[in-house]
Amino acid sequence: MGSDHITSREQLIGMLGEAAxxxxxxxxxxxxxxxxxxxxxxxxxxxTQRAAVRRWRRSxxxxxxxxxxxxxxxxxxxxxxxxxxxxxxxxxxIAPGPLPAAMCVRLAPFTQDxxxxxxxLERPLDSNEPDGESFGKARDYQRGPLQQTKLMPVTYDYxxxxxxxxxIIRSFESLQVRYGEGHLFVGDRSRQIGPEISPLPGLMTxxxxxxxxxxxxxxxxxxxxxxAHSDNSHFDRFCKIRMEWQELLEADPDFVxxxxxxxxxxxxxxxxxxxxxxxxxxxxxxxLDYANALYIQQLRLLSQAFGRPGEAYExxxxxxxxxxxxxxxxxxxxxxxxxxxxxxxxxxAGMTFAMVRGMSxxxxxxxxxxxxxxxxELTDEGPNLRGLHPKVxxxxxxxxxxxxxxxxxxxxxxxxxxxxxxx
Numbered sequence: 001m002g003s004d005h006i007t008s009r010e011q012l013i014g015m016l017g018e019a020a021x022x023x024x025x026x027x028x029x030x031x032x033x034x035x036x037x038x039x040x041x042x043x044x045x046x047x048t049q050r051a052a053v054r055r056w057r058r059s060x061x062x063x064x065x066x067x068x069x070x071x072x073x074x075x076x077x078x079x080x081x082x083x084x085x086x087x088x089x090x091x092x093x094i095a096p097g098p099l100p101a102a103m104c105v106r107l108a109p110f111t112q113d114x115x116x117x118x119x120x121l122e123r124p125l126d127s128n129e130p131d132g133e134s135f136g137k138a139r140d141y142q143r144g145p146l147q148q149t150k151l152m153p154v155t156y157d158y159x160x161x162x163x164x165x166x167x168i169i170r171s172f173e174s175l176q177v178r179y180g181e182g183h184l185f186v187g188d189r190s191r192q193i194g195p196e197i198s199p200l201p202g203l204m205t206x207x208x209x210x211x212x213x214x215x216x217x218x219x220x221x222x223x224x225x226x227x228a229h230s231d232n233s234h235f236d237r238f239c240k241i242r243m244e245w246q247e248l249l250e251a252d253p254d255f256v257x258x259x260x261x262x263x264x265x266x267x268x269x270x271x272x273x274x275x276x277x278x279x280x281x282x283x284x285x286x287x288l289d290y291a292n293a294l295y296i297q298q299l300r301l302l303s304q305a306f307g308r309p310g311e312a313y314e315x316x317x318x319x320x321x322x323x324x325x326x327x328x329x330x331x332x333x334x335x336x337x338x339x340x341x342x343x344x345x346x347x348x349a350g351m352t353f354a355m356v357r358g359m360s361x362x363x364x365x366x367x368x369x370x371x372x373x374x375x376x377e378l379t380d381e382g383p384n385l386r387g388l389h390p391k392v393x394x395x396x397x398x399x400x401x402x403x404x405x406x407x408x409x410x411x412x413x414x415x416x417x418x419x420x421x422x423x
Contacts (some may be wrong), residue, residue, distance in 0.1 A: 002073040002117075004192055006167070006170075006171035006175070007174075007178075008151075008153075008175075008176065008321075009082065009083075009175065009179070009184070010026045010114055010151075010153055011082035011153045011154070011170070012081065012083075012171050012172070012413075013081065013084075013153070014153030014154075014155065014166075014333055015075055015153070015155050015171065016077055016078040016083065016086070016168065017078070017083075017086040018155045019074045019081075019165070020074045020075065020078075020085075020086040020087070020098070020101075020163065020165075020342070021086070021088070021089045021098070021099070021166060021170060022088075022099065022161060023067050023068075023070040023071040023074060023088040023219075024067075024071055024087070024089045024299060025089055025092075025094065025099075025105050026067050026158075027064045027067035027068055027071065027120065028065065028092070028107070028162075028353045029092075029105065029106070029107060030060050030061075030063055030064040030106070030118065030119075030250070030260075031061065031064045031330075031333070031351075032107045032108070032109075032350055032351060032353070033060060033108065033109060033110040033114055033115075033118075034056075034057050034060040034061050034064065034257075035261075035330070035333045035336070035337055035350065035351060035417075036054065036109040036110050036258040036259050036261040036350065037053050037057045037060075037110055037257055037258050037259075037338050038050070038053055038137035038256075038258060038259060038402055039053055039054050039057055039334075041139060042242040043259075043396050045255075045257070046217070046252075048248075049252070049255055049257070050111055050139060050247060052244055052245075052248060052257075053257045054259070055170070056090055056110075056241050056244075058406065059237050061212050061330075061416050062112075062237075062368050063237060063238075064200075064201075065201070066201050066222050066225070066234070066388055068200060068326075069202055069222075069386055070202075070222070071087075071204055071220045071303075071304045072193055072198065072200050072306075073145040073189070073203060073204070073215050073218065073219055074086075074115060074195070074219075075087075075192075075306045075307075076192040076193065076203075076205055076206050076215065076306075077168075077212060077216075078206075078304060079187045079188075079191050079192050080184065080187045080189070080192065080207060080211075080212070081184055081185060081187060082186045082187045083182055083187075084307060085302075085303065085307050087264065087269075087299050087302055087303045087359050088355070088359045089355060090355070091266075091352075091353075091354060092105065092106055092107045092264060092353065093105065093106035093107070093264045093275065093354050094106070094351065095275070095297035097143070098268075100143065100157045100158060102131075102159065102250075103121070103194050104117070104135040104136070106135075106263065106264050106275075107262075107263065107264050107265065107350060107352070107353075108134075108261065108263050108264075109260065109262075109263070109350070110257060110258040111258065111263035112139055112245065113130060113132035114135075114243075114244055115132075115134075115238060115241060115243070115245070116129075116130070116131065116235075117131055117132035117173070118238045119235065119238045119239060120132065120135070121161065121410075122161070122223050122224055122233070122234040122235040122238060123158050123160060123224060123235055124160070124224040124235065125159065125162055125224075128237075136409045141157055141320065142154070142157055143157050147218055153317065160224065161218050161223060161224070162224045164242050165216050165219055165220050168216060168284040169212065169213055169216045172184075172209060172213075172256050173209065173264050175191070176205065176209050180328055181208055181209060184202055185206070185209075185246065188309070189205050189206075189207045189267050190309065190310060191306070191307050191308060192205040192206065193205075193305055193306055193315060193319060196312065197316050197319055198323070200321045201222065202219070202222060204213075204218075207279055210405055213252075219397065219407065221233065223235065226285070238272075245257070246365070251312035256319050258340070259348050260346070260347050261347065261348045261349070261350040262277040262345075262347040262348065262349065263275070263277065263347075264276045264278045265276060265278075265279050265288075265341065265349060265350045265352050266278055266279070266352055266354075267279055267285070267288050267289065267292060267352050267354050268354075277341050277345075277347065278341070278342070279341050279342070279349045279352070280341070280342040280343075281339050281340050281341060281342050281343065281345075281386055282342065284336060284339035284340065284341065285333060285349075286384075286385065286388070287332060287339065287349075287389070287392060288336055288338045288349060288351065289384070290332055290378075290381065290385055290392075290395075291329055291332040291333045291336060291351050291395075292293070292351065292352060292354045293378060294325050294328060294332065294378065294395075294399065295329055295331040295351075295353055295354075296341055296355075296356055297325055297371075297374055297375070298322045298325040298326055298329070299322075299359055300326070300359075300362070300371060300374070301318045301319070301321050301322035302318070302319070302322045302373065303359055303360070303361050304318050304367050304371070305318035305319050305322070307329070307361065308361070308364065309364075310364075311421055313413075314413060317406065317409040317413070319401055320405075321406045324401075324405075325399075325402055327398060328395050328398035328399045328402055329393035329395065330395075331394045331395045331398075332392050332395035333350075333351040335388075335389040335390075335392050336349050336350060336351055336393075337349065337350055338389065345409035363397060365397065368410045368413055368414055369410075371406070372407055372410045373405065375402070375403035375406055375407065376403070377397060378399060378401050378403065379396075382396045382399070382400070412419060
């Protein structure tokens with residue numbers, strides 16, 4: 001994939017949309033694997049094993065948080081050139097086509113094969129790390145090149161995520177030559193989310209080419225690492241987990257750090273069931289519905305924060321609520337992995353991160369009423385879920401705190417005569 005393919009702002013916006021989907025899907029797959037880990041004393045691990053698994057869980061979730069930061073950086077890059085923040089994605093598993101055929105994207109428990117897949121996804125371009133054996137190409141397929149495609153946005157195949165970002169920054173450079181800086185970076189900087197609003201690692205606002213280069217380099221160095229493969233890159237962290245896991249296996253060949261969670265669980269009857277597991281267990285399905293609803297509310301809040309005009313205070317309220325919801329979602333998602341997928345199943349349930357069709361921002365002004373109403377609907381379900389699992393109870397307690405804080409802020413915002421809360 002080369003920068004000569006990117007000849008317009010429309011094409012670059014489309015490529016940034018794909019980059020957002022890559023970051024979004026990676027975040028979900030990492031969280032899914034982390035939620036499957038055995039971290040409780042009742043899970044049957046030795047003290048040494050449990051301590052290691054808890055470290056791995058923290059490390060993987062930290063990587064997922066950084067992927068959320070990459071998603072936010074990509075949103076800022078798009079807003080900077082007059083495009084939208086992109087939080088949509090396809091439901092799992094994702095077939096070849098929307099993403100390169102070499103990039104297998106599905107939900108899987110934390111196994112050695114899954115870990116090798118993560119290492120493969122985050123590998124530097126010069127790495128010879130193989131993919132996990134079960135994550136090979138589903139079919140022989142390539143997306144391009146399409147020689148006659150000059151106006152419609154298309155994205156071609158790339159070997160690594162780093163290569164995608166190399167093409168993105170070359171495209172910024174070539175389009176600045178074509179348009180001029182003042183005509184490329186036309187987005188209002190105040191519509192972006194900066195470090196003063198969100199503590200996500202590496203987040204920055206962008207208003208010229210040097211900022212874009214710095215932002216892309218941040219994503220690459222946190223992911224695949226710098227040329228010398230920094231000690232704290234995603235690639236390096238996953239490699240260290242692999243090394244420690246091997247040492248623990250040498251001491252105990254029966255060591256299994258994760259629960260037998262399903263590959264590609266779905267919350268609705270799948271029209272094409274091959275390779276998917278429908279969650280129908282009574283309690284599991286209820287907890288899944290709840291966890292997915294928290295996830296969608298989180299995306300609503302993020303979508304509402306980016307690209308909006310107005311006070312930093314309002315963006316801060318939205319970002320804080322989204323971040324707190326992610327932490328509230330986590331114990332519910334972990335509890336879910338203790339229930340079978342269905343009666344008689346030999347695998348456990350897992351969060352599906354199911355998407356809804358409409359993730360576009362809500363109308364400015366009325367969004368406060370809509371989001372607050374949704375929080376009420378979520379908390380009203382609490383009495384029907386309490387007592388199912390201690391971690392679900394913890395999640396509900398956290399949700400109630402997030403909802404109450406958000407409601408107080410909405411009262412303040414809507415008391416402002418310039419806010420159209422009653423529109």
